[in-house]
Amino acid sequence: MAAQDFNFLLATDSYKITHYKQYPPNVSKVYSYFECRHKKGAQFNEVVFFGLQYLLKRYIAGCVVTEEKIQEAKVFYQMHFKQKVFDEESWRKLLERYDGRLPIRIKAVPEGRIIPRGNVLFTVENTDPDFYWLTNYIETMLVQMWYPITVATISREFKKILAKHLKATSGSLEGLEFKLHDFGYRGVSSQESAALGGAAHLVNFCSTDTVAGLLMAQRYYNCPMAGFSIPAAEHSTIISWGRNREKEAYEYLLDQFPTGPMAVVSDSYDIFKACKHIWGDKLKERVMERSEDSMLVIRPDSGDPTETLLGVIKILEECFTCSVNSVGYKVLPSYLRIIQGDGIDLCSVEKILKKLSDEGWSAENVFFGCGSALLQKINRDTLNCAFKCSYVETNGKGMDVYKQPVTDPSKGSKRGRLSLRRNSDGLIETVERGVGKPEEDMLVTVFENGTILQEYSLDEIRKNARLWEEDLSLSQHNQDHPTSLEIHQKHIMNGVH
Numbered sequence: 001m002a003a004q005d006f007n008f009l010l011a012t013d014s015y016k017i018t019h020y021k022q023y024p025p026n027v028s029k030v031y032s033y034f035e036c037r038h039k040k041g042a043q044f045n046e047v048v049f050f051g052l053q054y055l056l057k058r059y060i061a062g063c064v065v066t067e068e069k070i071q072e073a074k075v076f077y078q079m080h081f082k083q084k085v086f087d088e089e090s091w092r093k094l095l096e097r098y099d100g101r102l103p104i105r106i107k108a109v110p111e112g113r114i115i116p117r118g119n120v121l122f123t124v125e126n127t128d129p130d131f132y133w134l135t136n137y138i139e140t141m142l143v144q145m146w147y148p149i150t151v152a153t154i155s156r157e158f159k160k161i162l163a164k165h166l167k168a169t170s171g172s173l174e175g176l177e178f179k180l181h182d183f184g185y186r187g188v189s190s191q192e193s194a195a196l197g198g199a200a201h202l203v204n205f206c207s208t209d210t211v212a213g214l215l216m217a218q219r220y221y222n223c224p225m226a227g228f229s230i231p232a233a234e235h236s237t238i239i240s241w242g243r244n245r246e247k248e249a250y251e252y253l254l255d256q257f258p259t260g261p262m263a264v265v266s267d268s269y270d271i272f273k274a275c276k277h278i279w280g281d282k283l284k285e286r287v288m289e290r291s292e293d294s295m296l297v298i299r300p301d302s303g304d305p306t307e308t309l310l311g312v313i314k315i316l317e318e319c320f321t322c323s324v325n326s327v328g329y330k331v332l333p334s335y336l337r338i339i340q341g342d343g344i345d346l347c348s349v350e351k352i353l354k355k356l357s358d359e360g361w362s363a364e365n366v367f368f369g370c371g372s373a374l375l376q377k378i379n380r381d382t383l384n385c386a387f388k389c390s391y392v393e394t395n396g397k398g399m400d401v402y403k404q405p406v407t408d409p410s411k412g413s414k415r416g417r418l419s420l421r422r423n424s425d426g427l428i429e430t431v432e433r434g435v436g437k438p439e440e441d442m443l444v445t446v447f448e449n450g451t452i453l454q455e456y457s458l459d460e461i462r463k464n465a466r467l468w469e470e471d472l473s474l475s476q477h478n479q480d481h482p483t484s485l486e487i488h489q490k491h492i493m494n495g496v497h
Contacts, residue, residue, distance in 0.1 A: 008064040008102075009073035009091065012140045017077055018085050020133035028129030029393035032136055033418050034145065035430075037384035038118030039410050046116050047383055048156050048465050049109045050200050051148025052446065053456060054220045056106075059141060061452050065091060065100035087133075094131060101450025103128040104135065107443040109420065111456045112203060112464030114156075117383065119430045120418045120443070121149075127449055129393075139387045146385035147193070150378045151200035155180070156465060157346055158370070159204045162363065164472045165353040169329040169362040180368050182208035182227075183341050184375035197375035202226040202458065203465050207367075210375075223458035230297070231256075232263035239268050247278045254286050254296075263297040263339055267308075271300050275312050280319025288320070292334035297367065305343040306352045312338060313361060329362035341369025345377075388413040391434070400433055419443060 023030070036047045070091045077086040094100070108122035109115055124142065126135050162179045166172070182201045188194045191212055198213015199221065208214065208227035217226035233253060241249035246269060253264055266274040275298065279287055287296050298316070300308045313332070322330045332338075340352065353363055390413060392399055400416035419436025420443050423429050428442070446454040 006059060006064075007069045007072055008059065009069055010076060011059065012137055014080065016137050016140065017081070017087075019136065020087050020090065021085070023132060024392075024394050027132050027392055027394045028396070029126060029391070029398075030132045030135040030389055031123065031125040031391035031417060032139065032387055032389045033120045033123045033414060034142060034385070034387045035120055035414070036117045036146075036149065037386055037410060038116070039384055042117065042384070044117070044153055044157065044383060046114050046153075047121075047149055048152035048200075048203060049113050049115055049121055049149060050111050050152040050203055050461065050465075051145050051196060052106075052108055052122065052142075053111060053452075054148070054196065054199070054216060055141065055145065056447050056452055057220055060102060060104075060138070060447065062450055063100035064102060064450075065095045067092075067095065070095065090131065090133070094134075097128070098450065102134065102138075103131050103449050104138065104447065105445060105449075106447040107441075108446045109442060110444060110460075110464060112461030113442075114465065115420075116428055119428060120414065120420055121145075122446075123418055123443065132392075136387075136389060143380070143385060143387045146380040146383065147378075148196045148200040149385070150382050151197045151375060152203045152465070153383065154346070154374060154378065155201045155204040156467075158349060158368075158374075159467060160471045161346065161350050161353065162368075163467055165357060165363040167472055169327065169357050170325055170331075170364045171327045175364070177204075177206045178228075178367065179363075180205050180207060180370060180374075181229075181339070181341070182210045182213065182374060183369040183371040185210040185212065187372040188375050193375065199226070199458075201374060203461055217458050221456070221458040221461065226458055230261040230263060232297075232299070233265050235265060235268055235301075238265065243269055246274065247282050250274075250278055251283055251286065254283065254290075257294075259294045261293070261295050261297060263299050265299040265301050267299075267301045267303075271302070271308065272311055272315060275315045276319060280315060284319060287336065288333070290335040295335050295337050297337045297339050299339045299341060299369075301342045303342075305340055305348050306355050309338060309340050309352060309366065310355060310359065313356070313365060325362055325364070327362075328360075329357070330360050330365075331362050332365050337365060337367060339367040339369055341371070344368050344370040345373035384410075386411075386413075390414050390418060390432075391416050398434075 070088060074086050074088050103126055105125050105127050106122055115121060124135050126132050158180050163173055163176055166176055182198055185194050188197060194210055195212035195216040198208060198210030199216040202208060202213055202217055206227050209229050214226055217223040238249045250264060290296055300312055316332055316336060320333050320336055322332050325331050349368055389401055392401055402413045402415045404412045414432050416433035419431045419441040421429060421431055421436060421440040444454050
């Protein structure tokens, strides 16, 4: 059920209040769709569909129109426009006829599915001809789907890079789901952004410090605990001991957390001296007493990420030695690892892992943390998300409609009723003009007349978003790679989620 303190009537762009006056006379149906447009040379060619269930549950399902909310909107829009444009009569009719529930049908891709860009992801249409204007009234809210889709997509791109290097330098994907930790809580614009973005990351990984995302997964996606963390130091807990007592600060942490993994930021003064003279000398025996289940994770947090991490791992090799794994790459002792959380994005992760492998190091040695590049440095144009009308009915007659701006062909829209199918070549494609076969349609009716008809658990979503063997062979940021648009039925990567 939607939140009672939320006024749905006020959750749209101002100009949409006037659109009921602008459609052709006798229009009875407006049908629109959402897609991530395909653009030549785009950074990402496929997307992870995620987040619609939250929006439906939080804002759209159940009784969202009341007399009090109609009156609030009436007063607000009169002040806002300084003229009478609010359609009080239609909203009251909706309240009386449907008990405040929205006569809308939404069909959507199952959450977690990987869909090539340029395909329909969900469609919206009114189910009562009197409320034709409602379809695009909710565009404003539904287009905010761009955010969880984009975060889930970027998170999965990280996973591809990490999987590729982990497989190449260790021979397996063990521990992949913990390789990228969400550090983004403090760097986003709001609590809701943290929740949506944090949950979107958890589609692909199980490692996070963004509590809001865990709560969203719990409350809206039926997952009691979607991600995990470990005790970790911040600079305040180190520098509060004073510069001359850095060793005592680290030792105290070892005492406080004798079992279980623990991460310690170690660059408050000199990361290289800390690794060589404190961790690798004065506290060496204490570190070596720990086990794989209670590993010490050293965290650099400044400087050039690649060079700093490489410098740290070489010092740790000198102090603690290393072994060689089954595929010939060096691995630190199981009680010792590194996490790099500063300056991490898709490019730097690829650069770091390539440099490590070039120097003979396995990706097993490192974890990564990512904040703003994961949750904040994105916008609606990252994946060119758009919501457009493609079909209308007027005087009982249907018409396929579209836009085709001469100034930008990439903004041309689809025509008619849409369906999504897998063709005979195994490729996912959108069928336009209402000629798709219902039995082939991948779109599922998830919402109708105020009721959610289909729900997905996070476990189901994670299965839909699993990596495929083909994902490990693709280069990061691949642009229009021919196989990147193929979603094959076989070769699922096992062992993850």
